[in-house]
Amino acid sequence: NRQFRLAARPVGMPKPTDWQLTEEALAPLQDGEVRVRVLYLSLDPAMRGWMNEGKSYIRPVAIGEVMRAGGIGVVEASNSPHVAVGDTLTGSFGVQQYWTGPVDAKAAAAMKIDPALAPLPAWLNVLGMPGMTAYFGLTDIGQPKAGETVVVSAAAGAVGATVGQVAKQLGCRAVGIAGGPDKCRYVVEELGFDACIDYKAGDVPAGLKQHCPQGVDVYFDNVGGDILDAVLARINLKARIVICGAISQYNNTTPVRGPANYLSLLVNRARMEGMVVFDYAARYPEGVQRLGAWLQAGAIKSREHVVEGLDHFPDALAMLFEGKNFGKLVLKVTDD
Ligand code: NDP
Structure with missing residues (x-):
């Protein structure tokens, strides 16, 4: 062995x-x-x-x-x-x-x-831990309503791809943030997001302004750092930010950097809440059933x-x- x-x-x-x-x-x-x-x-x-x-x-x-x-x-x-x-x-x-x-x-x-x-x-993936993270993080903590704008970072990755696809199934506008033109094209053309911002090409604040004309109601954060700050600057009243991960900070040799724009939460009476997928273990069968049905119907991809x-x-x-x-x-x- x-x-x-x-x-x-x-x-x-x-x-x-x-x-x-x-x-x-x-x-x-x-x-x-x-x-x-x-x-x-x-x-x-x-x-x-x-x-x-x-x-x-x-x-x-x-x-x-x-x-x-x-x-x-x-x-x-x-x-x-x-x-x-x-x-x-x-x-x-x-x-x-x-x-x-x-x-x-x-x-x-x-x-x-x-x-x-x-x-x-x-x-x-979709039927496993990342899928459960996306599904319960978005629905339980993000609580998106049809017509709202959901932004997700690391959008071409395991969790992010499912977050945006589920947001679309729930009638939301889904905007991804990902690194590079290939991933962004995939997120829009294959996964059906409304838009995707290439953070490696530069201006995330300008991209958010362009693609979230009604502001951001839910931000599903996988990366932390500068991208979190950029989204905080565009949130709506009562926005929900799901703290799922902060991959931009995991290999830091200095302390993790928190958001500089956190007072946007005050101004907008918004909240940021952490989630750990293992807390939903008893409900995984519900997640597998719902995501499995969408997957089998071809409504979402893995x-x-x-x-x-x-x-x-x-x-x-x-x-x-x-x-x-x-x-x-x-x-x-x-x-x-
Ligand atoms: P992914 O499949 O999304 O892979 C990670 C991606 O993160 C990379 O492909 C890369 O995409 C992006 N990335 C890496 N470094 C940076 C950086 N410095 N800035 C911005 N983006 C970066 O991984 P997962 O879907 O498995 O995980 C996504 C997040 O969800 C992680 O933060 C993870 O810790 C978290 N998570 C949390 C759980 C929980 O219970 N809270 C459970 C599962 C995951 P790109 O090319 O677009 O930059």
């Missing part, structure tokens, strides 16, 4: 020496345990945060521990009455070839999925960027922070 373990806490961007590639024999199964052969792993910006020491919404990965990662796999052996050999599961399997652990009635560690509903990588081979994990993870992923970044560990 090949595994990537955290060797050191990174300073800034993770380096190759922050990882240790190990190999160990598979342990025999205990009562209630199953062995899963990992097929796909989800590579997420949040992984950068899990590598840091300190209090967060989840405990840090310990030095020497297998790196935490969500995944999809197939059951190769089962001592659990709840799953059978051949079942497809999703769970927090870690960056390794095989996961061994208990599967109980509550499916706390790993949950069965229906591979017939969508291709497996989509279960790490695009994945698949990198092949467990050994590429460190380089693949870095792609997220360089904008090199086009769609949800997935690592293919073995063939289905």
Whole structure:
């Protein structure tokens, strides 16, 4: 069983020496345990945060521990009455070839999925954690109403793409912010957003002025930094800002920078609220049902960027922070 373990806490961007590639024999199964052969792993910006020491919404990965990662796999052996050999599961399997652990009635560690509903990588995207983040973050915290303007950053990425597509389904105007002409074209032409602002080409404030003539009612923030400040300058009365992530700040070696324009919240009686997808775990079936129906009807799309081979994990993870992923970044560990 090949595994990537955290060797050191990174300073800034993770380096190759922050990882240790190990190999160990598979342990025999205990009562209630199953062995899963990992097929796909989800590579997420949040992984950068899990590598840091300190209090967060989840405990840090310990030095020497297998790196935490969500995944999809197939059951190769089962001592659990709840799953059978051949079942497809999703769970927090870690960056390794095989996961061994208990599967109980509550499916706390790993949950069965229906591979017939969508291709497996989509279960790490629209039907997985990013999709749930987009759906519950937008509907529960953003609370968009038809006719309102929803702006989302990292719009060509996993969470952002679904946020904008769901906003369109709910009758909103959807405006994306993404890096580069290819991503912006995709966001408008393939995903059906009303507009997309290329922040790498320059003037985000001018783009917001042009594409949000009625102001911004909901901002779904994936990036923080200057883009957050630019949007704050254009919010409407009672606007809702979903603090989903701040990828522009994750590799800072100086403290995270908060918004300079925060008094816009006061002037506009607006609010900013953080969200953590895991709080919605009990409602994932509702999210899967709603997003799955749109996906099957062709109303929304799920695009994945698949990198092949467990050994590429460190380089693949870095792609997220360089904008090199086009769609949800997935690592293919073995063939289905
Ligand atoms: P993406 O698929 O969107 O990939 C990350 C993208 O972020 C890159 O492709 C890049 O797109 C953009 N990016 C990278 N660096 C910067 C930068 N300095 N400034 C602006 N944009 C940048 O990732 P996810 O959809 O998985 O995650 C998006 C956000 O959602 C992250 O902040 C993540 O932490 C957060 N998240 C939060 C969750 C929660 O529960 N709160 C759960 C899941 C995700 P581009 O080329 O357009 O720059």
